[in-house]
Amino acid sequence: MTKETIxxxxxxxxxxxxxxxxxxxxxxxxxINPDTKEAILKCIKETGFVPNSMARGLxxxxxxxxxxxxxxITNPFFTGMIKVIEAEVERRDYEMILHxxxxxxDGVEVAAELVREKKVQGIIFLGGRxxxxxxxxxxxxxxxxxxxxxxxxxxxxxxMYSSVAVDDVAESYKIITYLxxxxxxxxxxxxxxxxxxxxxxxxxxxxYKKAFFDKGKEVDESLIFYISDYVETDEFFxxxxxxxxxxxxxxxxxxxxxxxxxxxxxxxxxxxxAMKAIREAGLSIPGDMSVIGxxxxxxxxxxxxxxxxxxxxxxxxAKATVELLFDVMTGQGGNEHLVFPGELMIKESTVHCGDGSxxx
Amino acid sequence: MTKETIxxxxxxxxxxxxxxxxxxxxxxxxxINPDTKEAILKCIKETGFVPNSMARGLxxxxxxxxxxxxxxITNPFFTGMIKVIEAEVERRDYEMILHxxxxxxDGVEVAAELVREKKVQGIIFLGGRxxxxxxxxxxxxxxxxxxxxxxxxxxxxxxMYSSVAVDDVAESYKIITYLxxxxxxxxxxxxxxxxxxxxxxxxxxxxYKKAFFDKGKEVDESLIFYISDYVETDEFFxxxxxxxxxxxxxxxxxxxxxxxxxxxxxxxxxxxxAMKAIREAGLSIPGDMSVIGxxxxxxxxxxxxxxxxxxxxxxxxAKATVELLFDVMTGQGGNEHLVFPGELMIKESTVHCGDGSxxx
DNA sequence: TTGTACGCGTTATCAT
DNA sequence: ATGATAACGCGTACAA
Numbered sequence: 156m157t158k159e160t161i162x163x164x165x166x167x168x169x170x171x172x173x174x175x176x177x178x179x180x181x182x183x184x185x186x187i188n189p190d191t192k193e194a195i196l197k198c199i200k201e202t203g204f205v206p207n208s209m210a211r212g213l214x215x216x217x218x219x220x221x222x223x224x225x226x227x228i229t230n231p232f233f234t235g236m237i238k239v240i241e242a243e244v245e246r247r248d249y250e251m252i253l254h255x256x257x258x259x260x261d262g263v264e265v266a267a268e269l270v271r272e273k274k275v276q277g278i279i280f281l282g283g284r285x286x287x288x289x290x291x292x293x294x295x296x297x298x299x300x301x302x303x304x305x306x307x308x309x310x311x312x313x314x315m316y317s318s319v320a321v322d323d324v325a326e327s328y329k330i331i332t333y334l335x336x337x338x339x340x341x342x343x344x345x346x347x348x349x350x351x352x353x354x355x356x357x358x359x360x361x362x363y364k365k366a367f368f369d370k371g372k373e374v375d376e377s378l379i380f381y382i383s384d385y386v387e388t389d390e391f392f393x394x395x396x397x398x399x400x401x402x403x404x405x406x407x408x409x410x411x412x413x414x415x416x417x418x419x420x421x422x423x424x425x426x427x428x429a430m431k432a433i434r435e436a437g438l439s440i441p442g443d444m445s446v447i448g449x450x451x452x453x454x455x456x457x458x459x460x461x462x463x464x465x466x467x468x469x470x471x472x473a474k475a476t477v478e479l480l481f482d483v484m485t486g487q488g489g490n491e492h493l494v495f496p497g498e499l500m501i502k503e504s505t506v507h508c509g510d511g512s513x514x515x
Numbered sequence: 516m517t518k519e520t521i522x523x524x525x526x527x528x529x530x531x532x533x534x535x536x537x538x539x540x541x542x543x544x545x546x547i548n549p550d551t552k553e554a555i556l557k558c559i560k561e562t563g564f565v566p567n568s569m570a571r572g573l574x575x576x577x578x579x580x581x582x583x584x585x586x587x588i589t590n591p592f593f594t595g596m597i598k599v600i601e602a603e604v605e606r607r608d609y610e611m612i613l614h615x616x617x618x619x620x621d622g623v624e625v626a627a628e629l630v631r632e633k634k635v636q637g638i639i640f641l642g643g644r645x646x647x648x649x650x651x652x653x654x655x656x657x658x659x660x661x662x663x664x665x666x667x668x669x670x671x672x673x674x675m676y677s678s679v680a681v682d683d684v685a686e687s688y689k690i691i692t693y694l695x696x697x698x699x700x701x702x703x704x705x706x707x708x709x710x711x712x713x714x715x716x717x718x719x720x721x722x723y724k725k726a727f728f729d730k731g732k733e734v735d736e737s738l739i740f741y742i743s744d745y746v747e748t749d750e751f752f753x754x755x756x757x758x759x760x761x762x763x764x765x766x767x768x769x770x771x772x773x774x775x776x777x778x779x780x781x782x783x784x785x786x787x788x789a790m791k792a793i794r795e796a797g798l799s800i801p802g803d804m805s806v807i808g809x810x811x812x813x814x815x816x817x818x819x820x821x822x823x824x825x826x827x828x829x830x831x832x833a834k835a836t837v838e839l840l841f842d843v844m845t846g847q848g849g850n851e852h853l854v855f856p857g858e859l860m861i862k863e864s865t866v867h868c869g870d871g872s873x874x875x
Numbered sequence: 876t877t878g879t880a881c882g883c884g885t886t887a888t889c890a891t
Numbered sequence: 892a893t894g895a896t897a898a899c900g901c902g903t904a905c906a907a
Contacts, residue, residue, distance in 0.1 A: 210884030212569035533878035570900035
């Protein structure tokens with residue numbers, strides 16, 4: 156029952172050779188007689204011997220492993236990317252160590268620990284915020300890449316890391332321009348927080364303002380809804396938060412003549428939450444209110460009405476993330492910053508302003 | 516820049532003591548002067564020293580780590596549980612090694628590897644199928660628990676493992692009974708596959724049949740929709756699959772007089788997909804068709820109409836999973852099989868048969 | 876209570 | 892091409 160742990164020494168003894176020869180066979184070294192190698196490998200297979208990775212890691216400088224640090228594991232947007240990343244990493248015969256980062260921490264400490272303890276060769280940060288992590292990141296001894304992270308570290312040269320993302324400002328600009336061209340004037344944006352300088356949310360707010368500016372329109376700051384003003388949580392991107400905020404907004408303005416006619420939510424999940432509040436206020440989508448999300452979750456095409464959203468090419472981005480990281484790891488290339496184009500998928504939740512309103 | 520790796524020796528030298536004293540301080544040994552211990556811990560904190568887990572694992576028989584093997588990481592139902600499990604494991608000062616299992620494999624081999632290489636002390640299987648894994652599981656040297664896994668291993672005594680789940684048969688029975696009492700007679704069920712004997716799907720089909728039987732009604736086998744009959748994929752629980760199957764079913768039966776009036780989808784995701792197909796067929800929910808899901812995803816309360824679903828107490832189940840595993844690991848208790856009660860949350864998607872139909 | 880020295884299983888260096 | 896041996900960083904007898 157209790158299989159005695161079999162070591163490299165046992166193999167050596169059984170094969171009548173030294174441990175170093177066995178090690179050579181294990182690690183595909185060239186300086187070994189093919190015949191002895193074959194004999195050893197055969198013996199290994201028979202005994203079912205597997206090298207102890209602890210001992211291996213203790214001695215080896217490098218392990219074939221990378222780490223993926225995900226902030227927000229409940230977000231379908233990220234889990235969708237994990238699947239692709241996992242496949243890509245496995246294809247390269249590397250191990251992927253997956254770690255979920257609790258809200259509050261940025262995970263750089265976890266990353267450092269992973270480098271120290273598990274000797275991972277590279278790190279993928281999936282989501283999260285890193286504006287204040289420059290100094291900690293500098294201590295990281297391995298290449299790292301920010302994938303779909305809007306908040307790059309300040310205080311850190313761009314040549315020190317790689318990144319893969321969409322252009323948040325430009326894509327947001329695209330969205331708002333579309334709404335403006337549909338005749339919407341009072342366009343609200345639901346974003347996370349104004350507290351951090353360079354969050355994804357603020358980048359998208361930047362695009363929002365830019366679009367207004369370029370059309371020669373003024374921005375109504377009161378139409379920028381910050382979730383952090385209403386709820387006390389780190390998990391901004393929740394259905395409930397969006398619901399709560401929009402509910403309150405619509406109560407305030409319900410009887411105002413000039414309610415906003417379009418709402419851009421900076422994530423699809425927020426859009427789902429917001430839409431419930433809009434419906435409960437007795438407003439029809441898109442008749443009374445156009446809604447746009449961001450991410451391109453599969454789900455947006457399955458709810459009713461289907462939701463216009465900016466689709467991020469997640470599969471491509473995930474692939475590029477792994478490819479870029481490995482290129483840097485193997486020295487085949489330097490750090491790069493890849494920007495992928497999003498695509499605005501027009502669905503049922505948006506119409507020309509005034510169209511389809513429910514006053515039949 | 517390049518922070519030289521700091522070891523226990525460095526700490527010993529800096530504190531003017533031997534390595535064993537440092538080790539004692541690290542591992543909360545009793546035979547150490549509280550003062551020296553404090554001084555050492557202070558020094559450790561200042562230097563940011565962290566013991567190398569590889570070296571530690573090489574020496575130690577046991578590592579404070581458990582593994583969580585998740586099948587279907589894109590499923591919000593599971594990721595929601597991960598968060599709780601993670602917190603609970605951390606609270607016990609253990610490391611949680613998270614591994615996503617690709618579809619096709621049951622992950623038992625991965626588990627064995629984790630035991631061998633990472634020396635994990637216990638394993639949580641989150642989702643998946645294990646009917647044919649009995650023999651492989653027997654070789655596992657550590658306690659393991661199936662959490663929200665409907666397909667327990669055959670050919671393996673129940674005292675060999677623990678489990679946490681709802682009673683799939685009973686909860687399904689509850690759902691169908693409710694529909695029958697609402698006057699529905701032709702009730703369809705959308706399930707995954709008939710190929711495996713004891714899948715979650717088949718357990719729920721069993722409850723479905725039982726409910727009919729107990730009401731003295733006959734089961735119409737043609738109303739049991741198996742996704743595997745229509746799509747060739749391992750990922751049965753996808754929006755798209757549900758959509759495809761129900762779309763086809765409604766095309767077939769659209770003009771039949773006796774279309775089914777209620778649909779029970781064995782997961783909430785399937786319900787979302789199915790509802791799109793139902794809407795596209797020109798049918799109203801719940802007017803023409805009542806729909807019920809299973810799992811209790813938060814999202815079900817945010818779509819329109821809100822969807823009646825059987826809520827699984829995920830937080831409780833996740834906590835119980837960790838607690839039970841640790842009890843077995845520490846020898847504080849034997850293997851157990853916990854069954855949690857689900858709760859049928861009635862929402863807008865279900866009505867009494869005939870009520871609210873759209874022939875105004 | 877504390878320090879010294881050895882061993883955990885593997886890889887890398889060196890001699891042969 | 893091969894084998895002996897020294898590390899890797901830590902835990903722990905054992906000695907003091």
